[in-house]
Amino acid sequence: MFESLREGLTTAFKTLRGKARLSESNMRDGLKLVEDSLLEADVSYDVVRDFMERVTAKALGERVLNALDPSQQVVAIVHEELIGLLGEADPSLHLNKDVNIVMMCGLQGSGKTTTCGKLARLLLENDVRPMLVAADLQRPAAIEQLHVIGRQLGVSVYSESGATDPVAVCRNAVAKARAESCRVVVLDTAGRLAIDRELMDQLAHIDRQVEPDQCYLVVDGMTGQDAVNSAKAFNEALELNGVIMTKLDGDARGGALLSVRHVTGVPIKFIGTGEHLDALEPFRPEGMAGRILGLGDIVALANEAQRLVDEKERIEYERKLQEGDFTLEDFRDQLEKIARPGLIQRIVGFLPGMDAMRGMLDSEDAAGGMRRLAGIVNAMTRAERTRPRIIDAGRRNRIARGAGVEPREVSELIQQFEGMKTVVEGMAGKDMRSRMQAFKELQESGLMNPGAVIQKVKKGTGKRLTSHEKAKLRQQREKELRRRRREERRR
Amino acid sequence: MSWFRKKASEPPDPPSGGSAEGEPAESPPKRGFFGLFRQGLKRTSDLLRTDIRDLFTRRQGQLVDEWLDDLYAILIKTDMGAGPAKEIREHVRTEFRGRVVELEQLIDEVKAKFRSLLDQESTSIRLAETGPTVILVVGVNGSGKTTSIAKLAQYFRRQGKKVVLGAGDTFRAAAVEQLTIWAEREGAEIVTGPPQGDPASVAHRAVAAAVERGADICVIDTAGRLQTQANLMDQLRKIHRVIAKQIADAPHETLLVLDATAGQNGISQAAGFSDAANCTGIVLAKLDGTAKGGVIIPIRQRFRLPVKFVGVGEKSSDLAVFDPSAFVDGLFSGPSE
Ligand SMILES: Nc1nc2c(ncn2[C@@H]2O[C@H](COP(=O)(O)OP(=O)(O)OP(=O)(O)O)[C@@H](O)[C@H]2O)c(=O)[nH]1
Ligand SMILES: Nc1nc2c(ncn2[C@@H]2O[C@H](COP(=O)(O)OP(=O)(O)OP(=O)(O)O)[C@@H](O)[C@H]2O)c(=O)[nH]1
Ligand SMILES: [Mg+2]
Ligand SMILES: [Mg+2]
Numbered sequence: 001m002f003e004s005l006r007e008g009l010t011t012a013f014k015t016l017r018g019k020a021r022l023s024e025s026n027m028r029d030g031l032k033l034v035e036d037s038l039l040e041a042d043v044s045y046d047v048v049r050d051f052m053e054r055v056t057a058k059a060l061g062e063r064v065l066n067a068l069d070p071s072q073q074v075v076a077i078v079h080e081e082l083i084g085l086l087g088e089a090d091p092s093l094h095l096n097k098d099v100n101i102v103m104m105c106g107l108q109g110s111g112k113t114t115t116c117g118k119l120a121r122l123l124l125e126n127d128v129r130p131m132l133v134a135a136d137l138q139r140p141a142a143i144e145q146l147h148v149i150g151r152q153l154g155v156s157v158y159s160e161s162g163a164t165d166p167v168a169v170c171r172n173a174v175a176k177a178r179a180e181s182c183r184v185v186v187l188d189t190a191g192r193l194a195i196d197r198e199l200m201d202q203l204a205h206i207d208r209q210v211e212p213d214q215c216y217l218v219v220d221g222m223t224g225q226d227a228v229n230s231a232k233a234f235n236e237a238l239e240l241n242g243v244i245m246t247k248l249d250g251d252a253r254g255g256a257l258l259s260v261r262h263v264t265g266v267p268i269k270f271i272g273t274g275e276h277l278d279a280l281e282p283f284r285p286e287g288m289a290g291r292i293l294g295l296g297d298i299v300a301l302a303n304e305a306q307r308l309v310d311e312k313e314r315i316e317y318e319r320k321l322q323e324g325d326f327t328l329e330d331f332r333d334q335l336e337k338i339a340r341p342g343l344i345q346r347i348v349g350f351l352p353g354m355d356a357m358r359g360m361l362d363s364e365d366a367a368g369g370m371r372r373l374a375g376i377v378n379a380m381t382r383a384e385r386t387r388p389r390i391i392d393a394g395r396r397n398r399i400a401r402g403a404g405v406e407p408r409e410v411s412e413l414i415q416q417f418e419g420m421k422t423v424v425e426g427m428a429g430k431d432m433r434s435r436m437q438a439f440k441e442l443q444e445s446g447l448m449n450p451g452a453v454i455q456k457v458k459k460g461t462g463k464r465l466t467s468h469e470k471a472k473l474r475q476q477r478e479k480e481l482r483r484r485r486r487e488e489r490r491r
Numbered sequence: 492m493s494w495f496r497k498k499a500s501e502p503p504d505p506p507s508g509g510s511a512e513g514e515p516a517e518s519p520p521k522r523g524f525f526g527l528f529r530q531g532l533k534r535t536s537d538l539l540r541t542d543i544r545d546l547f548t549r550r551q552g553q554l555v556d557e558w559l560d561d562l563y564a565i566l567i568k569t570d571m572g573a574g575p576a577k578e579i580r581e582h583v584r585t586e587f588r589g590r591v592v593e594l595e596q597l598i599d600e601v602k603a604k605f606r607s608l609l610d611q612e613s614t615s616i617r618l619a620e621t622g623p624t625v626i627l628v629v630g631v632n633g634s635g636k637t638t639s640i641a642k643l644a645q646y647f648r649r650q651g652k653k654v655v656l657g658a659g660d661t662f663r664a665a666a667v668e669q670l671t672i673w674a675e676r677e678g679a680e681i682v683t684g685p686p687q688g689d690p691a692s693v694a695h696r697a698v699a700a701a702v703e704r705g706a707d708i709c710v711i712d713t714a715g716r717l718q719t720q721a722n723l724m725d726q727l728r729k730i731h732r733v734i735a736k737q738i739a740d741a742p743h744e745t746l747l748v749l750d751a752t753a754g755q756n757g758i759s760q761a762a763g764f765s766d767a768a769n770c771t772g773i774v775l776a777k778l779d780g781t782a783k784g785g786v787i788i789p790i791r792q793r794f795r796l797p798v799k800f801v802g803v804g805e806k807s808s809d810l811a812v813f814d815p816s817a818f819v820d821g822l823f824s825g826p827s828e
Contacts, residue, residue, distance in 0.1 A: 036573050039567060039572075040573055041755070042570075042756070045567045046564075049564075107752065108633075108805065109632075111632070113664075139669075139805075140669045140672040140673060141665040141668035141669035144664075144668045144669075145665035148665050149664050193777075193780045193781075194781065195780065195781055220633065222753050222754065223754060224570040224753055225567065225783075226570070226783070227752075230752075247632060247717065249719075250631070250718065251719050251756065252754075252756040253755075253756075275632065275662075275663070275715075
């Protein structure tokens with residue numbers, strides 16, 4: 001998971017090859033990489049400095065300096081410290097009363113109202129009846145916004161038109177929830193600046209008068225250095241019980257989470273990964289640590305993959321792969337599984353180094369592209385699917401007509417499949433780590449470029465490779481295959 | 492990136508004061524835009540302890556490493572990014588190493604550089620020669636688009652202009668209601684579409700209405716989106732195209748609304764939205780908080796995108812024409828009270 005950091009460190013430490021041991025100054029140079037990465041991820045300066053002090057102290061220990069593979073040791077230290085700082089996952093809402101009050105607070109536009117809806121949805125899924133309360137009397141149409149969300153979910157929303165005192169609204173809402181035996185009351189408060197004394201006092205007042213059981217700070221995942229200031233102020237005005245970070249479906253690294261956690265010390269509960277009300281995920285420190293360092297989240301990928309393919313299918317695929325029986329039909333089945341809007345984008349986001357590609361891989365376009373590829377396979381005969389080698393020019397034209405694509409797209413699909421098959425079969429039976437390694441090599445060799453494929457499929461007239469570029473790519477591919485075979489033999 | 496291309500001895504730019512240009516004719520006397528800008532920035536004093544003056548008292552005499560580290564910390568905390576901050580630190584290190592310097596003089600120089608960097612283009616809105624001026628407003632979720640449109644509506648209404656708003660956010664819950672309330676408050680007309688309807692069609696109808704009713708200004712709201720969402724960015728392209736088909740050089744402005752609290756992701760936002768919607772300027776919203784909005788500096792360097800307005804509050808009057816001097820001062824100090 002921390003592979004790319006490790007590579008960076010290895011390069012940084014390279015100068016010492018031949019020398020007896022790693023020097024302190026070498027180590028400091030290497031650690032600068034970690035520092036820069038954290039700053040680029042928007043972790044607050046003071047938090048970074050603190051963090052680096054601890055990491056440096058450990059990394060300069062004799063054991064690390066004298067280690068055979070110091071970069072591995074450093075990675076372990078960074079990892080451990082990050083996870084430690086992010087804290088344990090605790091997605092529980094601690095519902096231990098008849099009526100539990102959960103309050104959302106935060107800066108303007110951070111995602112409070114939407115997150116209220118997401119929590120309500122989560123509660124519904126767990127057969128708990130929530131009630132949403134419109135305590136934002138500030139923003140134009142804030143009450144209406146909550147009502148729309150409530151209607152979408154079929155959840156009751158409490159509001160008072162023309163009200164001016166949010167405390168009164170919350171109190172009345174709690175009384176109503178009690179009467180209607182709603183177990184959770186979710187208070188949507190107005191966005192406010194941490195330095196707006198009047199509004200912060202108002203929030204503290206709600207806190208004292210309504211006594212929420214859980215109070216969550218909602219933080220925008222794109223926040224920069226200011227996160228420490230605002231989180232600190234909110235935590236001082238109220239007693240926070242948790243943090244929810246939103247808008248992590250984009251390319252923000254979310255380093256502010258580290259800052260917020262550092263200054264508040266409260267657990268991170270959930271992360272928001274989309275505008276839809278189902279886009280709320282429990283926080284996982286492992287995944288977040290990788291994201292902040294600019295690496296992917298392999299665990300999440302594995303989980304997602306597991307959700308897609310049930311265990312029986314998985315064993316079957318494994319068997320086929322090991323025996324070299326992986327056919328175009330299997331390929332198509334897999335394509336169809338992942339051709340769901342939104343999914344591909346999420347999966348790609350988990351893969352290290354593929355960040356840049358995420359933009360290209362628009363969920364819907366990609367899903368469309370996948371379906372198109374599946375359509376090509378469907379237009380083949382059984383024999384063609386199991387033995388693509390028999391597909392000659394005539395067959396190719398027929399398939400293309402059947403699938404409504406250009407003949408060259410048929411060839412491209414087959415080439416892709418063959419390339420993938422080699423690698424995928426090489427992965428069979430290996431553990432996650434070596435699979436990721438194989439995948440990375442695949443990526444680097446240019447063999448697999450989903451962005452390009454999908455774009456090509458979609459546009460048809462998109463940018464084509466020049467023959468020179470193609471030849472180069474082919475060469476690379478062949479070189480890669482030779483290398484892989486050599487490696488196989490050596491094992 | 493090269494921050495110090497010119498020699499460091501160049502005199503600092505004169506403070507530009509309130510920008511006369513673009514200031515509405517009948518803005519209230521005491522709350523000129525410059526004053527408003529300052530007022531927004533002033534609130535930062537409570538919390539911010541990165542005051543450059545602290546540094547002055549602690550450090551004088553020879554330039555030493557600790558001192559450079561302090562400068563670096565201040566720069567980083569503005570959200571300008573580690574790369575640019577490092578560049579400045581290293582420049583200062585080589586230029587002033589071992590010399591007896593006054594920090595104030597040095598900071599002035601850094602400030603002057605920022606000012607000149609931010610000062611190059613006019614911040615005024617490009618108006619159409621004939622017919623309505625069309626302004627498309629884009630940005631990530633919750634950055635402040637709709638509120639900024641309310642502010643623009645007031646800004647133009649005060650100049651006696653007729654304004655039509657297009658409720659192009661057909662996606663988010665109650666987004667249309669929100670803009671409708673603002674339109675009523677500001678005396679602007681509004682064109683809306685059905686929930687989940689095609690935003691390009693709303694934009695089209697809004698522009699058509701503006702032409703038909705002889706409006707001076709037409710501002711189109713769009714749903715918040717992340718720059719990584721290719722399908723939604725394509726939707727923006729389409730909106731842009733539809734508008735351009737109606738009026739040859741429209742939209743006359745495409746404003747990216749950037750949240751001042753945004754960190755390094757702001758750069759990716761500027762890249763993504765410029766690519767899809769050909770942004771012509773930035774509205775830096777929520778500058779009334781403690782965030783410094785320093786990411787506009789690398790954005791300016793990389794994409795030449797000028798900041799046109801800043802948002803300094805939730806009210807529709809809380810808009811100020813961007814003033815590089817005031818902004819740069821805000822970057823470097825929690826203003827004293
Ligand atoms: N992409 C994405 N957008 C989100 C997420 N959470 C919220 N949003 C969007 O962010 C914007 C602001 O969300 P709101 O829920 O209105 O934020 P708020 O904190 O209630 O805002 P105020 O009440 O004005 O302070 C809306 O466009 C939401 O759809 C998320 O996890 N991902
Ligand atoms: N303090 C402060 N708050 C602001 C400013 N501009 C906008 N806001 C607040 O930020 C929140 C979000 O503003 P909106 O205008 O709804 O943002 P948006 O970009 O239209 O949001 P979506 O349409 O959901 O993407 C609201 O609570 C606004 O009142 C500003 O300059 N200062
Ligand atoms: Mg809200
Ligand atoms: Mg809006």
